[in-house]
Amino acid sequence: MDALFLIKIGEIRLKDGNRAEFENRLKRDIKRRLSSFHSELTSREGRYYLKVDEENAAQAEFALSRTPGVNGWARAVKTPKTMDRIAGAALDAMAPLAARGISTFKVESRRSDKGFPLDSYGISREVGGAILERFPAMRVDVHNPHATVYVEVREKAYVYTDGTSGVRGLPVGSGGRGLLLLSGGIDSPVAGYMMLGRGLALESLYFHAYPYTSREAWEKVRDLAANLATYSGGMLLHTAHFTEVQLKIKKDALPEKTTLYLRACMMLAADMLAKRRGLNSIVSGESLGQVASQTAENMRFTGAYTDLAILRPLAGTDKEDTIRTARTIGTYDISILPYEDCCVLFSPKHPVLKAKFEEERAAFDALGFRDVVAEAVAGVETVELPFTFTPPRAAEVPR
Numbered sequence: 001m002d003a004l005f006l007i008k009i010g011e012i013r014l015k016d017g018n019r020a021e022f023e024n025r026l027k028r029d030i031k032r033r034l035s036s037f038h039s040e041l042t043s044r045e046g047r048y049y050l051k052v053d054e055e056n057a058a059q060a061e062f063a064l065s066r067t068p069g070v071n072g073w074a075r076a077v078k079t080p081k082t083m084d085r086i087a088g089a090a091l092d093a094m095a096p097l098a099a100r101g102i103s104t105f106k107v108e109s110r111r112s113d114k115g116f117p118l119d120s121y122g123i124s125r126e127v128g129g130a131i132l133e134r135f136p137a138m139r140v141d142v143h144n145p146h147a148t149v150y151v152e153v154r155e156k157a158y159v160y161t162d163g164t165s166g167v168r169g170l171p172v173g174s175g176g177r178g179l180l181l182l183s184g185g186i187d188s189p190v191a192g193y194m195m196l197g198r199g200l201a202l203e204s205l206y207f208h209a210y211p212y213t214s215r216e217a218w219e220k221v222r223d224l225a226a227n228l229a230t231y232s233g234g235m236l237l238h239t240a241h242f243t244e245v246q247l248k249i250k251k252d253a254l255p256e257k258t259t260l261y262l263r264a265c266m267m268l269a270a271d272m273l274a275k276r277r278g279l280n281s282i283v284s285g286e287s288l289g290q291v292a293s294q295t296a297e298n299m300r301f302t303g304a305y306t307d308l309a310i311l312r313p314l315a316g317t318d319k320e321d322t323i324r325t326a327r328t329i330g331t332y333d334i335s336i337l338p339y340e341d342c343c344v345l346f347s348p349k350h351p352v353l354k355a356k357f358e359e360e361r362a363a364f365d366a367l368g369f370r371d372v373v374a375e376a377v378a379g380v381e382t383v384e385l386p387f388t389f390t391p392p393r394a395a396e397v398p399r
């Protein structure tokens, strides 16, 4: 048996000139994620219809739930164009909702086959009547219904109820490709997710400081990247070995400047790698004021080490909202695993809170970090994390 999904697209609909390009990108993306089994994706009048074998329906839903550009989807039933069959399908669709105690509904009908004997108003009235008869506790509420039954009469009739919401936003890649600075924390995976939703395809960069940071810390970042890969449809994770950089900072910089200089070195490395990879932007999980050192002054200082766009989608986000998003997208439980961060080498008691721009640039530049950073970038190791239907979850922490 076939499972049929009706897919709604969001913002793409608002694109004038290049809508076709956005749509093609989205269709290619959906098909690519479903490439391990047979699927048919067609579009008509601004709607997409996806057909897969019933045994692949759960995987199709998983893919739809994680594809940016998909606003939502509903499992639809396709019936012959007779009122009996249409009403029967609507009753089947309503039964689980009625069982859940939903008590108000409306029917919304569309008829593009003008040869069909009833107009859309007539279809809605008949279907509504059948529902009221079968479920006497239900009432019609056209303004604020708990549930809506949709009927579309085209070459066949399609019946469905409210669907599930998707990621929304724009198809991956429509905004170019950026480099996500991915740490093991809560924020940066969420920042990556938000930019994916704006159409930015991502590669990730993690700064590792082995042996000061452990193999487990890297595995945690890999699992976070693998999770993001289910939204992006696959992702490259680059690891830069930053131990030498950190040791040089520890040797040459004043303790209160170590964190700030590490950030500047990270930005420098990100700039080099992004340019080598042809990426257009750098994404960071910084949030203004979240920790004392995340100030506009410090962001200005570190930002001076790239001329690419720096995207900080969490700059204005409350931590509680970030945590909520992290839980929803499945990264939170991985992020809170206790493996150490890359900055364990330094923990200044009084880090610089508001970098003085000219002064700090001169001091940093005089220490000559370019070569050691360039060496770390030259030695970057890359793994490819494919799209999978089973993203990693937080593994048990070994004792």
Ligand code: ATP
Binding pocket: 180, 181, 182, 183, 184, 185, 186, 187, 188, 189, 205, 206, 207, 208, 283, 284, 285, 286, 290, 291, 341, 342
């Ligand atoms: P996160 O939860 O994302 O780690 P945070 O609030 O802990 O963020 P910081 O540790 O100050 O903040 O890092 C700010 C941003 O710098 C991170 O969101 C991330 O984008 C980047 N970053 C920090 N450490 C690393 C790292 N080891 N590798 C790659 N990027 C990093």
Ligand code: MG
Binding pocket: 183, 184, 185, 341
């Ligand atoms: Mg962090």
